Amino acid sequence: MKCINVPQDNIITYANNKKVMYATDGAGHYSIITSSGWEIEEQATMQAVQELDRLANDAFVQVQNGEKSPLYFHMYNCRMDLQILSESTGLFKWRIRRHFEPSVFNKLSLSITARYEDALGITAHELCHLPEPHNSNDN
Amino acid sequence: MTINQTKKLFQHKHFAHCESGVMSLMMNHHGLPLSEAMVFGLSGALMFAYIPFVKFGGMPLITFRSRPKSIIKGLRKNLGVKMQMHTFSKPRKGMEMLDILLEQGKIVGAQSSVFWLPYFPPEMRFHFNAHNLIVFGKEDDEYLISDPVFETSQRCIAKDLEKARFVKGMMAPKGLLYYPVYVPQHIDYPSIIPKVIRKNAKAMLKTPVPIAGIRGIRSLAKTIGKLDKKNPEWAKLFVGHIVRMQEEIGTGGAGFRFIYASFLQEAGTILENKNLSNISNMMTAVGDEWREFALLAITAIRRKKTKQVCFNDIQKKLYGVADAEAAVYKELLSIKLP
Numbered sequence A: 001m002k003c004i005n006v007p008q009d010n011i012i013t014y015a016n017n018k019k020v021m022y023a024t025d026g027a028g029h030y031s032i033i034t035s036s037g038w039e040i041e042e043q044a045t046m047q048a049v050q051e052l053d054r055l056a057n058d059a060f061v062q063v064q065n066g067e068k069s070p071l072y073f074h075m076y077n078c079r080m081d082l083q084i085l086s087e088s089t090g091l092f093k094w095r096i097r098r099h100f101e102p103s104v105f106n107k108l109s110l111s112i113t114a115r116y117e118d119a120l121g122i123t124a125h126e127l128c129h130l131p132e133p134h135n136s137n138d139n
Numbered sequence B: 001m002t003i004n005q006t007k008k009l010f011q012h013k014h015f016a017h018c019e020s021g022v023m024s025l026m027m028n029h030h031g032l033p034l035s036e037a038m039v040f041g042l043s044g045a046l047m048f049a050y051i052p053f054v055k056f057g058g059m060p061l062i063t064f065r066s067r068p069k070s071i072i073k074g075l076r077k078n079l080g081v082k083m084q085m086h087t088f089s090k091p092r093k094g095m096e097m098l099d100i101l102l103e104q105g106k107i108v109g110a111q112s113s114v115f116w117l118p119y120f121p122p123e124m125r126f127h128f129n130a131h132n133l134i135v136f137g138k139e140d141d142e143y144l145i146s147d148p149v150f151e152t153s154q155r156c157i158a159k160d161l162e163k164a165r166f167v168k169g170m171m172a173p174k175g176l177l178y179y180p181v182y183v184p185q186h187i188d189y190p191s192i193i194p195k196v197i198r199k200n201a202k203a204m205l206k207t208p209v210p211i212a213g214i215r216g217i218r219s220l221a222k223t224i225g226k227l228d229k230k231n232p233e234w235a236k237l238f239v240g241h242i243v244r245m246q247e248e249i250g251t252g253g254a255g256f257r258f259i260y261a262s263f264l265q266e267a268g269t270i271l272e273n274k275n276l277s278n279i280s281n282m283m284t285a286v287g288d289e290w291r292e293f294a295l296l297a298i299t300a301i302r303r304k305k306t307k308q309v310c311f312n313d314i315q316k317k318l319y320g321v322a323d324a325e326a327a328v329y330k331e332l333l334s335i336k337l338p
Helices: A039-064 A070-077 A082-089 A093-099 A110-120 B003-009 B018-029 B036-042 B070-079 B091-103 B158-165 B189-205 B213-225 B232-248 B257-271 B274-302 B311-334
Strands: A019-024 A030-035 B046-056 B059-065 B082-086 B108-112 B131-139 B142-146 B154-157 B177-182
Touching: A019 B257, A030 B257, A039 A070, A039 B232, A039 B274, A070 A110, A082 A093, A082 A110, B003 B091, B003 B131, B018 B036, B018 B070, B018 B108, B018 B131, B018 B177, B036 B070, B036 B189, B036 B257, B046 B189, B046 B213, B059 B232, B070 B082, B070 B189, B091 B108, B091 B131, B091 B158, B091 B177, B108 B158, B142 B158, B154 B158, B189 B213, B189 B257, B189 B311, B213 B311, B232 B274, B257 B274, B274 B311
Parallel strands: none
Antiparallel strands: A019 A030, B046 B059, B082 B177, B108 B131, B108 B177, B131 B142, B142 B154
């Protein structure tokens, strides 16, 4: 890639940050160029972010309807999935899946909920409730 | 040196990639001028791997470089740099150790999560635990951080840094801290460069399993060809995921291919070898093809829902990239290096 072709698309996922790109100058020598982003990269990142938001929003509705425990929402809201939550709490996936049941979740011991609070970076009160008003960008 | 002198003397620099950036800055700080591209190339970090059975955030693992920490290990092995590494079972101990090392006037490399670092913009925060940064000072409760992928140095309060350093899970950092205890002041480039280049080229060409190197790229292309039988939404996410791994995670463009081309060029200048400079141009062309692949892939999946995504075109492009890249490594193995 030539320096003049390094995209400067001011993409929103960079939030006014810049990244370093390696590109060649007129004489073919490599130099370091800062870039405000490539539109193609923005679309790839936004696709992933929107998917995470969609999962969190779907979970929000399911928790609201009483089908799932608040833990289910907080997992997705923290951009995690079952695998990451399992790894970061040290709990088996099947146990966490059980804890998605509101009836099971309500009877959890303090030591178990503490592990969730720690992994998700939220307080005990937050863990047991849905945030209000819901904002999917809120972590 | 005291902590205050280090704070004044230390110069933050902006790099493309976290681990090579940290190591380049550390080597420079300890009197061995080494560009990021040289760090990347000399540690033999160029790779490709597509591992469908290792899932990462619900997506198969795709990487354009060798595994985390291999750049640090590569410099130890190839240049004879000696590094001291510490991991901790207790976060408190890990934070105390960081303070002690800073007090001694050291700049300290640390592994951390990306998600829990508050200075990352929300759109860039994903659960990736093998990020690298340098801590170079502390003011009250705030650490001064030189994060290679940011333009300026950052600040992070102790509580947040602790969380980011001690997150559990895949590639858990366990509070890893590292700093060099011996940095050679003279490098025997004519003997080291040919060795690392050949080794890297062989690793890309002659892999026993079809998940790494050129065979990995071909197996990914094969998977793309079969995507029309998968759930269309998942297929689109998968294609986007490839491009993210190639561009978003700080690769200097085209999944580190441009950085490697820059290394080949620098190596060619050091060894006064015209062939290496020519192959650097070939590698740049391969990087351009990777960028064309990304453009093609994202344009294809963003089309209206009514229109079918043509995965065959994307597949064909990727096969082309694999062929072009294989030619570069074959050339690297065929030329005479001193």
